[in-house]
Amino acid sequence: MNLTKSHIKLIQTELNKMGLNAGTVDGIVGNKTKLALLQVAGNTGSWPFKRQAIAFIQTVCKQKNIDAGTIDGYWGPQTDFAYGVLVNFLRTGIMPLPWRDEQAAFLENPHNWPFESNASLEQFYGEVGKNQVRLQLPYPHRLSWDKRSIVRSFFCHEKVKDSLNTVLTNVLNHYGMDEIKRLHLDIWGGCLNVRKKRGGSTWSTHSWGIAMDYDPDNNALRWGRDRAAFSRPEYDKWWQFWEEEGWVSLGRTKNYDWMHIQAARK
Ligand SMILES: [Zn+2]
Known part of the structure; x- marks a missing residue:
């Protein structure tokens, strides 16, 4: 699984909402995005960027009560499903049926x-x-x-x-x-x-x-x-x-x- 521009844009948007200054939401991984991600509570910085990024998506899901499985930075089926629910929720403000x-x-x-x-x-x-x-x-x-x-x-x-x-x-x-x-x-x-x-x-x-x-x-x-x-x-x-x-x-x-x-x- 590769992180696309839409994944990065979602990450940047959510980082900015948390006041962590990821810079312009452009879907490009720059220094601001990397530094902002390192400010997230629980991120020790010991994982490579991709794993930190996926773990952040899992964290955002968890905060919204969307089950993304364990926050481990790996993109499994549960994370894939949760990501879809999250995107839909951010777009429409509506959660699908449980x-x-x-x-x-x-x-x-x-x-x-x-x-x-x-x-x-x-x-x-x-x-x-x-x-x-x-x-x-x-x-x-x-x-x-x-x-x-x-x-x-x-x-x-x-x-x-x-x-x-x-x-x-x-x-x-x-x-x-x-x-x-x-x-x-x-x-x-x-x-x-x-x-x-x-x-x-x-x-x-x-x-x-x-x-x-x-x-x-x-x-x-x-x-x-x-x-x-x-x-x-x-x-x-x-x-x-x-x-x-x-x-x-x-x-x-x-x-x-x-x-x-x-x-x-x-
Ligand atoms: Zn058919």
Whole structure:
């Protein structure tokens, strides 16, 4: 993991807020930033700069009751997660729902969606590309790659059709069409697509018509909570509607591929 300009800017901003004079917030590590960091309580200066910087991010998280794990100056998954929450909090002033609530939501699986292995998917859904039916959408979608194209129906697996309809009806009733458009809950990146996973030999869940992509431009594959639009608090209800139907978001569970939702468990 490398510290980027945005990490350094956040560090400089927080140091300045503490009155430690890190200088201009420019994302560049200069003497002022280094000296300011050395003034932070608990920093003995015995670690290299990068480790001091990461430890400082962990400290800022801890002060805001965001669990970044042990303050050890190492960027593990817990720190990565905490950093995303911190960035979001600094930007919006809102904390996401506590993690344990999300965990509880992940446990709901009223339709017994199978686990995501090609064997269990085949056993539950049958052959890839088969048993597809047309879903008339509760609200119109737009194609993510051609936003002037309106989509009123698409093909999905017969076993997920009713559940999909339930989720999207809930989304329409809760958000309404204006909010749906503003939040891009209608920007659709596809469902059925018989293909192998990128760089792999196993089938993508799209191959069974049981996965959906929404707003890929603002939820790129490798983006985490610090960048992906769908990680923001205004999407909490969106996720609740999917999760109470047992659908799994890779963003919510793995913090990548926030565009992707599937009727298969991780
Ligand atoms: Zn996908």
